[in-house]
Amino acid sequence: MSSEPVVDVSDPAVLGDPVGGYDHLLAERPVCWARLPGGQEGWLVTGNAEVRAVLTHPAVRNDPTGLPGRGARTQEEVFLALGTPPEHLPYLRASLLSLDGAEHARLRRGIGHAFSASRVQALRPRVQEIVDGLLDGLGPATADLLEEYAYPLAMAVVCELVGVPEADWAHWYRWGKALVDGDPARITPTLGEMFAHCHELVDRRRAEPRADLLSEVVARDDLTDVDVVALVVFLVLAGHETMAHLLSNAALALMRDPAQRELLRAEPGLWPAAVRELVRTDGPVQLARLRYAATDLEVGGVRISAGDAVQAVLGAANRDPAQFACPRHADVRGQAERGAREGGVGFGWGPHFCLGVALAKVEAEIALRSLFDRFPSVAPVGEPAWVPLPRGRHRVALEVALR
Numbered sequence: 001m002s003s004e005p006v007v008d009v010s011d012p013a014v015l016g017d018p019v020g021g022y023d024h025l026l027a028e029r030p031v032c033w034a035r036l037p038g039g040q041e042g043w044l045v046t047g048n049a050e051v052r053a054v055l056t057h058p059a060v061r062n063d064p065t066g067l068p069g070r071g072a073r074t075q076e077e078v079f080l081a082l083g084t085p086p087e088h089l090p091y092l093r094a095s096l097l098s099l100d101g102a103e104h105a106r107l108r109r110g111i112g113h114a115f116s117a118s119r120v121q122a123l124r125p126r127v128q129e130i131v132d133g134l135l136d137g138l139g140p141a142t143a144d145l146l147e148e149y150a151y152p153l154a155m156a157v158v159c160e161l162v163g164v165p166e167a168d169w170a171h172w173y174r175w176g177k178a179l180v181d182g183d184p185a186r187i188t189p190t191l192g193e194m195f196a197h198c199h200e201l202v203d204r205r206r207a208e209p210r211a212d213l214l215s216e217v218v219a220r221d222d223l224t225d226v227d228v229v230a231l232v233v234f235l236v237l238a239g240h241e242t243m244a245h246l247l248s249n250a251a252l253a254l255m256r257d258p259a260q261r262e263l264l265r266a267e268p269g270l271w272p273a274a275v276r277e278l279v280r281t282d283g284p285v286q287l288a289r290l291r292y293a294a295t296d297l298e299v300g301g302v303r304i305s306a307g308d309a310v311q312a313v314l315g316a317a318n319r320d321p322a323q324f325a326c327p328r329h330a331d332v333r334g335q336a337e338r339g340a341r342e343g344g345v346g347f348g349w350g351p352h353f354c355l356g357v358a359l360a361k362v363e364a365e366i367a368l369r370s371l372f373d374r375f376p377s378v379a380p381v382g383e384p385a386w387v388p389l390p391r392g393r394h395r396v397a398l399e400v401a402l403r
Helices: 023-028 048-056 075-081 086-093 101-115 117-122 124-136 145-162 166-181 184-207 213-218 225-255 258-266 268-282 332-342 357-374
Strands: 031-035 041-045 142-144 291-293 297-299 302-304 309-312 399-401
Touching (some): 031 302, 048 297, 048 309, 075 086, 086 225, 101 225, 101 357, 117 357, 124 145, 142 145, 145 166, 145 213, 145 225, 166 225, 184 213, 225 258, 225 357, 258 268, 258 332, 268 332
Parallel strands (some): 041 309
Antiparallel strands (some): 031 041, 142 399
8 A cells, every 4th residue: 555644543633633533534535554452554434334244244354364464463473563462462463453253253152141031031130239439439510420439339349240359450541541642661561560460360260269250250161371361461451441441431422512401301211321322432442443344345335454553433324424413512413313323433343343242231230220310410520531542532530519
């Protein structure tokens, strides 16, 4: 590919406006050549139909090993180029985010039952109990909803499900922050601490099994300890870091939209639709994981060559005016009418569709409804600042007046 990049994903203009940074591309170039977050060049895909096509295409994969051209490096070489120590490679290769095809499906099926709709519904009373306890501790006048509500809730729910002792939750909070901040000097030691900690957990559960997901996967004879550690890291990080910012973003969006808030007060049965819509308009994940074309293919009328990097922009796809009547703003009633046909990709799409989507929806529904029931006049204090991340829509904090 010889043309100049149309956009640089790390451009301050894009980072400073996570919502609008890509929107100008949607109508003109839903598939364009760009400079991607890692500094390499590749295809940026912003259109809703085009993103869904990329995320479901069998020739678009996570692992570039053996591909021609730009993707000719092995996955190990890709990780090493990012500064990954060799001893960390087995865990990164074993991650659900790295795997493709049958191996990805096998590991996913092995833990999918823990996130089934029936099992998640059984967790509702416990989620409500955690939410009520956190709300009791807020205030009396102001609070940081991100640090005092969203993070503690998300951490408690996923750690209890997986089987991480409460005494260790503070470590995971610190590790998640370090990895999201992306400072290379902190990433390597952070990963080392996480992996060592998870091996200790595996040893403890092997010696003393409990009624948790970790004990279940430790007991399986088709998983190595590296597989189990990679699963725990993936589940806990995704389950608390992403969830906390979903709650924060969604709460802020509702605080700024009195019409939708009043609709939900009058018709609380619309809360599930509200969560789906807020994931679309204010989801915390901007970019999907970088993928590579295994063969030549065409997306949105653009030819993508084998070996090319492909970056799907979930945030832009969720604001595509070709797909949504209210692309930038939440429309809870419309979402309730569209239902599963709405085409949002806030939880991903295709084989890597979010494993914990049922849990995330229940958690968000209970957390947001309870917050606004308890504090109907809650409002932001000032303008919350964005963390300048190309991959996420994260706020630094969410200071609010409760009454």
